[in-house]
Amino acid sequence: MPKLKIELDVNGRKISRETDAYKRLLDFLRDDLNLTGTKEGCGAGECGTCSVFVDGKLVKSCLMPVAKASGTKIETIEGLAKPGDLTPMQKAFHKTGASQCGYCIPGMVMAATSALRQNPNAGIEEIKERLGGNICRCTGYTKIFEAVELAKAVIAGDMPEDALNEDAVGDSYIGHNVRRLDAPSKVSGRLRYAADMKMHDMLQLQVLRSPHPHANIVSIDTSAAEAMDGVVCVITSADVPDDTDGFGVFVHDQPIMARGVVRHVGEAVAAVAAEDLVTARRALSKIKVVYEEIAGVFDPEDALKDGAAIVHDYAPDNVVKHIPVRKGNVEAGFANADIILEDDFSTQQVEHAYLEPEAGIAYVDADDVIVVISPSQNITHHRHMLSHILKKPINKVRFIMSPVGGGFGGKEDMIYQGMLAIVAMKTHRPVQLNFTREESIIASAKRHPSRVHYKMGLKWNGEITAIQFNMLSDGGAYGMSSEGVMRKAAILSCGPYEVHNLSVDTTAVYTNNTPSGAFRTFGGMQAQFATESMMDMAAEALEMDPFQIRRINMMKIGSRTHTQHTLTAASLDRCLDAAEKESRWENGTPNVRGDKRSDLGGDDTRAPCTLGARFTSGKNSDKERVA
Amino acid sequence: MERKLQGRGMAASWYGIARTATIDRAGAWAELDDGGTAKIVTGVTEIGEGILTLLAQVAADELGIKPSEVTIGDNDTARSPEAAHAGATRQTYMIGNSVHLAAREAKKHLFEQLADHWDVEIDTLQSFDGEVWSNDTNLRITMEEAVGICKARGVVPVGSASFTAYGTGLDPVDGSGSPWQTYVFGTQVAEVEVDTYTGEVQVLGIWAVHDVGRAINPRGVEGQIEGGVIQGLGQALMEDYQTVDGHTTTHGFAKYILPTSLDIPQINCTIVEDPDPLSPLGAKGIGEPALVPTAPAIMNAIYDAIGVRMKSLPATPEKILKALKDKVPGREMYVQNARKQRAQAHRT
Numbered sequence: 001m002p003k004l005k006i007e008l009d010v011n012g013r014k015i016s017r018e019t020d021a022y023k024r025l026l027d028f029l030r031d032d033l034n035l036t037g038t039k040e041g042c043g044a045g046e047c048g049t050c051s052v053f054v055d056g057k058l059v060k061s062c063l064m065p066v067a068k069a070s071g072t073k074i075e076t077i078e079g080l081a082k083p084g085d086l087t088p089m090q091k092a093f094h095k096t097g098a099s100q101c102g103y104c105i106p107g108m109v110m111a112a113t114s115a116l117r118q119n120p121n122a123g124i125e126e127i128k129e130r131l132g133g134n135i136c137r138c139t140g141y142t143k144i145f146e147a148v149e150l151a152k153a154v155i156a157g158d159m160p161e162d163a164l165n166e167d168a169v170g171d172s173y174i175g176h177n178v179r180r181l182d183a184p185s186k187v188s189g190r191l192r193y194a195a196d197m198k199m200h201d202m203l204q205l206q207v208l209r210s211p212h213p214h215a216n217i218v219s220i221d222t223s224a225a226e227a228m229d230g231v232v233c234v235i236t237s238a239d240v241p242d243d244t245d246g247f248g249v250f251v252h253d254q255p256i257m258a259r260g261v262v263r264h265v266g267e268a269v270a271a272v273a274a275e276d277l278v279t280a281r282r283a284l285s286k287i288k289v290v291y292e293e294i295a296g297v298f299d300p301e302d303a304l305k306d307g308a309a310i311v312h313d314y315a316p317d318n319v320v321k322h323i324p325v326r327k328g329n330v331e332a333g334f335a336n337a338d339i340i341l342e343d344d345f346s347t348q349q350v351e352h353a354y355l356e357p358e359a360g361i362a363y364v365d366a367d368d369v370i371v372v373i374s375p376s377q378n379i380t381h382h383r384h385m386l387s388h389i390l391k392k393p394i395n396k397v398r399f400i401m402s403p404v405g406g407g408f409g410g411k412e413d414m415i416y417q418g419m420l421a422i423v424a425m426k427t428h429r430p431v432q433l434n435f436t437r438e439e440s441i442i443a444s445a446k447r448h449p450s451r452v453h454y455k456m457g458l459k460w461n462g463e464i465t466a467i468q469f470n471m472l473s474d475g476g477a478y479g480m481s482s483e484g485v486m487r488k489a490a491i492l493s494c495g496p497y498e499v500h501n502l503s504v505d506t507t508a509v510y511t512n513n514t515p516s517g518a519f520r521t522f523g524g525m526q527a528q529f530a531t532e533s534m535m536d537m538a539a540e541a542l543e544m545d546p547f548q549i550r551r552i553n554m555m556k557i558g559s560r561t562h563t564q565h566t567l568t569a570a571s572l573d574r575c576l577d578a579a580e581k582e583s584r585w586e587n588g589t590p591n592v593r594g595d596k597r598s599d600l601g602g603d604d605t606r607a608p609c610t611l612g613a614r615f616t617s618g619k620n621s622d623k624e625r626v627a
Numbered sequence: 628m629e630r631k632l633q634g635r636g637m638a639a640s641w642y643g644i645a646r647t648a649t650i651d652r653a654g655a656w657a658e659l660d661d662g663g664t665a666k667i668v669t670g671v672t673e674i675g676e677g678i679l680t681l682l683a684q685v686a687a688d689e690l691g692i693k694p695s696e697v698t699i700g701d702n703d704t705a706r707s708p709e710a711a712h713a714g715a716t717r718q719t720y721m722i723g724n725s726v727h728l729a730a731r732e733a734k735k736h737l738f739e740q741l742a743d744h745w746d747v748e749i750d751t752l753q754s755f756d757g758e759v760w761s762n763d764t765n766l767r768i769t770m771e772e773a774v775g776i777c778k779a780r781g782v783v784p785v786g787s788a789s790f791t792a793y794g795t796g797l798d799p800v801d802g803s804g805s806p807w808q809t810y811v812f813g814t815q816v817a818e819v820e821v822d823t824y825t826g827e828v829q830v831l832g833i834w835a836v837h838d839v840g841r842a843i844n845p846r847g848v849e850g851q852i853e854g855g856v857i858q859g860l861g862q863a864l865m866e867d868y869q870t871v872d873g874h875t876t877t878h879g880f881a882k883y884i885l886p887t888s889l890d891i892p893q894i895n896c897t898i899v900e901d902p903d904p905l906s907p908l909g910a911k912g913i914g915e916p917a918l919v920p921t922a923p924a925i926m927n928a929i930y931d932a933i934g935v936r937m938k939s940l941p942a943t944p945e946k947i948l949k950a951l952k953d954k955v956p957g958r959e960m961y962v963q964n965a966r967k968q969r970a971q972a973h974r975t
């Protein structure tokens with residue numbers, strides 16, 4: 001590979017190095033200089049986790065070839081403050097709780113620092129716009145804004161420096177805003193996530209993924225890849241014992257790598273371990289896979305039809321799971337209703353978009369224990385499944401949970417740890433796999449999309465007499481968490497209301513789409529989106545206030561839930577009262593009356609924005625705004 | 628019609644805490660250590676929610692030391708007790724309570740030694756923020772000294788605990804069962820502005836009210852609510868993972884649109900505390916429930932603003948414009964029907 005001599009100044013130190021010419025500034029900082037505070041969230045200039053200063057300007061280092069950085073002055077998150085110290089901005093992030101998973105935080109701190117360097121008097125609107133190139137998936141940005149405003153005030157001398165200190169404790173640490181103990185390591189970029197870890201003699205793993213949604217694998221020829229200089233091993237499903245190969249949160253229907261058939265685009269087919277990443281990537285193109293494409297099924301309703309392609313032989317009807325819930329007598333309930341509303345609702349597939357793509361390391365330790373380090377959200381279950389798959393006693397498989405750069409349920413599936421373990425066993429060398437963003441998006445589970453058919457009967461006084469709720473969900477190619485998601489959706493379906501007569505069915509089906517799995521609320525939001533929309537429609541039909549119709553039906557202590565569980569505690573009354581009061585809710589029926597309300601546009605809302613309108617120039621004039 | 632219209636909507640929600648329709652469990656070990664510090668070992672790592680800080684608070688409060696003096700061991704299946712998965716809004720409830728109980732046991736061993744050493748009744752002993760004392764006496768020492776005394780008497784103050792949440796499976800025919808032992812409720816109000824020329828929706832305000840049982844770290848609770856609300860907003864208005872015949876067309880963040888700093892409404896959080904009677908801490912959870920009511924509250928607000936009901940998420944500008952175009956003047960059919968029926972019912 002062509003080499004390049006690079007001379008530059010990084011965090012005040014002169015660096016002169018020979019490096020590979022293909023590298024981006026990001027790779028040079030992370031791999032050559034070990035400055036792993038700068039993260040790779042997307043590699044495409046879209047997330048901002050890789051933000052650094054180049055000659056004082058905020059730059060996305062994933063977009064800059066290292067050659068272009070030669071001769072410049074670079075500042076990274078590690079260089080903002082001396083080791084052990086934090087800048088006022090970093091302290092402000094600590095104080096306000098602006099870091100959660102922390103993966104976006106080094107980039108966010110750089111962007112925030114840049115914002116105040118550009119304009120120490122920036123108003124909140126300008127600050128927001130200057131942070132616009134940095135994505136945070138965890139915090140909802142609110143505490144980040146608060147941190148920047150706090151830092152601004154302290155730097156300007158408008159607030160004393162001790163405003164950045166922790167609040168004094170009263171008589172208990174419960175209920176006290178203790179500052180996050182992990183924040184200093186996150187705001188300074190010191191915390192190492194799995195992709196930031198290095199081990200001596202470590203291999204890099206790359207995965208060959210299916211280009212087809214549904215195909216038989218006729219043959220896989222790995223010989224040319226194996227013959228390449230620098231390739232240490234190539235694995236396929238032939239390296240996994242076939243009688244135990246299967247994982248999943250509920251049903252173990254997913255092989256470590258495709259076994260004879262691929263069921264979705266992006267499914268792992270083979271993997272190459274090599275001395276370095278580039279060799280591993282090149283070797284992928286030398287693996288010859290002969291596929292025989294077969295008909296696929298891409299719509300959950302089609303999946304249920306006779307003659308639909310069958311995704312898994314064990315489920316010839318393509319049903320992953322159906323959950324029924326019945327209570328009372330629905331027919332009688334509808335007969336007793338004064339009005340019946342009926343409608344359909346749908347929700348989309350949603351990507352978790354945690355800023356940290358999947359990453360992991362595996363090695364075999366001195367006691368012959370196979371160790372996997374990864375940001376797994378369920379190491380207990382992963383250890384169980386992997387020990388079974390590898391046919392090892394459970395104490396010979398060890399999972400370590402590395403700091404998770406966002407999960408939201410998306411890191412509950414063991415979609416890559418098995419490949420790492422097998423390579424470690426075959427080579428007895430440590431091995432690392434870091435997903436790209438594109439790989440993370442096609443290979444990991446999504447939020448279940450849903451289609452709900454809803455029928456609700458009510459009395460004129462607002463009382464619900466019966467509900468029929470039918471949800472169909474696309475589970476995608478593998479079972480993952482579908483069963484649990486359908487169960488939770490069914491249990492929560494009709495919302496926080498005591499409904500005496502109900503009939504609920506939730507069904508997830510297999511298709512050849514990207515699998516759906518666990519995602520924050522686990523089916524709860526899809527179901528309650530439909531219910532809460534229906535409640536609003538009912539309020540309008542009955543000319544009632546939305547709070548009122550909910551109070552009429554809400555669960556209370558002693559209510560029986562949809563699954564006939566008698567509640568010994570219930571706080572919806574308090575939540576409704578507080579929401580009505582805090583929002584200064586104006587009573588009335590939902591309809592087109594927005595502009596007639598007097599509760600709009602209060603101090604507790606933000607101003608609507610026009611892009612580009614926020615940068616105030618020296619002279620403040622509306623005319624100078626850029627549209 | 629004016630170009631920009633505002634409106635408000637609300638939605639309520641409920642959620643269950645910890646694993647669903649099964650028994651959930653979590654274990655923890657605790658040790659009061661030299662220097663008046665403590666070690667807590669349990670199967671947990673931060674996924675961003677703040678659990679490590681929360682556990683340090685729980686342990687510190689129970690032991691009577693500072694949170695910064697608590698060291699939490701790594702989550703490692705070979706080195707720490709099982710606390711199972713980081714999900715299901717179970718970390719505060721399951722692991723918080725097991726750490727609380729383990730710390731309580733470690734403290735009990737320390738207090739037994741100290742009570743004997745001071746010749747006082749054990750229930751006169753108290754500790755907080757690094758000090759240990761006996762009520763109504765002038766006996767007061769640091770936790771460091773207390774641990775020293777305990778160890779000099781030959782006892783290492785350790786504790787361990789397991790916490791259980793009793794859920795039951797669902798009946799396969801009628802789904803009956805008690806899936807969780809504790810539930811939380813919430814309500815959110817959204818205020819939006821809709822640009823009827825472009826179809827763009829801006830959420831200007833969210834009022835989020837959630838019962839969390841007991842807020843161990845109120846700022847952390849707010850952080851979870853704010854993050855949940857914005858994920859809900861993303862799903863409501865822009866996020867859309869799409870495939871064509873199984874091939875994704877949204878492979879990166881250029882195509883898969885996420886909320887950024889410019890999309891953020893003012894979020895006004897109100898924490899309701901209805902302590903859980905079935906667990907020592909009284910805390911429940913907030914991770915997932917925070918997201919549930921956001922999208923429907925926003926859709927209901929859009930309806931309030933422009934009179935079209937978005938039943939298919941996300942409510943993108945294209946969908947809003949189409950809905951506005953298809954809208955028949957006046958109220959929706961079901962509303963008109965309901966009115967007619969009601970008038971009839973009153974007449975007869």
Ligand code: FES
Nearest residue numbers: 043045047048062
């Ligand atoms: S913007 Fe560079 S990694 Fe995302």
Ligand code: FES
Nearest residue numbers: 101102136137138
């Ligand atoms: S804290 Fe911003 S992405 Fe997790």
